Amino acid sequence: MTTPNTHTHPAPGLRIEGAVALVTGANRGLGRHFARQLMERGAARVYATARRPEAVDLPGVVPLRLDVTDDDEVRAAAAAAGDVTLLVNNAGVSRWTNLVTADLADVRAEMETNFWGTLATVRAFAPVLAANGGGAILNVLSAQSWHAYPGTNGYHATKAAQWALTNGVRVELAEQGTLVTGLHLGAVDTDFSAAYDGPKGAPAVVVRAGLDGIEAGAAEVIADDWSAHVKKSLAEDPTRLYDEIRAGIV
Template sequence: MDLSTSTALVTGANRGFGRTLAAELLGRGATVYAGARNPDQVDLPGVKPIALDITDPASVAAAAEVTGDVTVLVNNAGSSTGADLLAADLDDVRLEMDTHYFGTLSVVRSFAPQIAAHGGGTILNVLSGLSWVSFPQLGAYCAAKSAEWSLTNALRQQLAGQGIRVSGLHVGYMDTDMARAVDAAKSDPADIARIAVDGIASGVYEILADDAARQAQAALSGGVSALYPHLP
C-alpha cells in the first residue's frame, strides 16, 4: 500500500501511542486526521485535528461526515480502568467494553463505506498481547481486548470483498502514560509505530510487534496449562 497517497484517521491521537502513530504515518507522506475527544489537545504539526469520541455514536457519525476521504483507519483509542471482574464497579467494566469493542465497531461501521468508496484500503485495530492472555487484576481490559480480537477476525472476512484489509496489532507494554504504573519491560512507542505502519504498508493481517505478543500467541496452542501454569 502506498501511504504517500493515502489519507489516514488515527483515533486517540492526542497523546501516547496514537500521537506516535499519527507522526509515523505523516512521516511516510500520508494525510492524517488526528481524532481526539478534544481536538484542541492535538499538538502534532501537519495533522488535521478532528473531534471524535468513539463511545458517542453521534460524534463518530459527525467525524465520518466531515472527512470523506479516509483510506486508512487506525483504531487506537482505548481506556484502562484497572478493573477486575469480581470487585470493580460494573461501570468501569462496561467502559472497557464500550471503548474497545463497541467503540471500535462503531468507528468501523461508519468509516468502512468511506474506505470502500475510494477503492479500498486498510483498517488497523490496535490490540494487545492481552487479547490472548488474561490477568485477573486487569480482567475487564483483557476481556474487552479479547472481544476486539474476535471482532477483528470477523470483520476482516466481511470486508475483504470490499477491498478492505483488516489488520490487528498485538503488542505488550509500551512506555506511555497508560502503562506508567507497570513495573515491567516496555517498548519504545516509536519502534512499535514503525512496525505497525510497516505492517499496514505490506498488507500483514496480524502484526506481532514484540516478544511479549509472540510468546502470548505461541502459548495459545498449549491451552490453559501453557497460558496459566500457576493454576493447580
C-alpha cells in the same frame, strides 16, 4: 526485541505515502506516534482525533473531535473525513478492573470504548473506505487479547472481543477490498502503561511495525517477543503461561 512477525493477507497492502489516514486517540501515547509517523512517511493528510481536539499538538495534522463512544460524533467524523483510505483504531481505555470484584460500570466503560467504539468507527468508515478504493483498517489490539492478568481482566475481556471483531470485519470487508490488520503488543512506554512497572517496549518501534504491516498487506502483526510467546502458548496447556505470569516472568 526481535523483528516483528507479520502474517500476510491475500489482499494487497496500502502504501502509506499519499494515503489519507484517521487516527483515533491521537492526542497522546501510541496515537500521537501513529499520527507523527504517518506524516513522516508521506501521508497526504492525517486526521488526528481526540475527545478534546485542542489537545492535539502535532504540526501538520488535521485535528478532529471524536469520542468513539458517541454515535453522533462518530457519524460526524466520517462525514468530515470522507477522503480517508486508512483508519487506525487506536483509542482505548483500561480502568484496571477485575471481573468479579470491580465496579461493573468500570468494566462496561472499558467495553464501550475498546469494543463498541471500535465497531462504531469501523461501521461508519467502511463505506468511506469502499468509496475510496478499499483502503485499510488497523486495529490496535494487545497481547492481552490472549491472556488474563491480575487487575486488568476487564481490559483482557475487551481486547479478546476486539480481536474477534477484527477477524470478523476482515472477512466481511474483504469483498470491498479493505485490508483489516490486527496489531498485537505487550506493554509500551506510554502514559497508558504508567501504572505497570514491568518491562515496556518502545512505542515508536511498535507503531512502525503496524504501519509496515499495513504496507505489506498483513492480516496480523505481532510486535514483540511477549506477544509472540503468548500467542504460541494458545496451542499448549494454559497452566504453563499462567505459572509464568504468577512467577513474574513478564
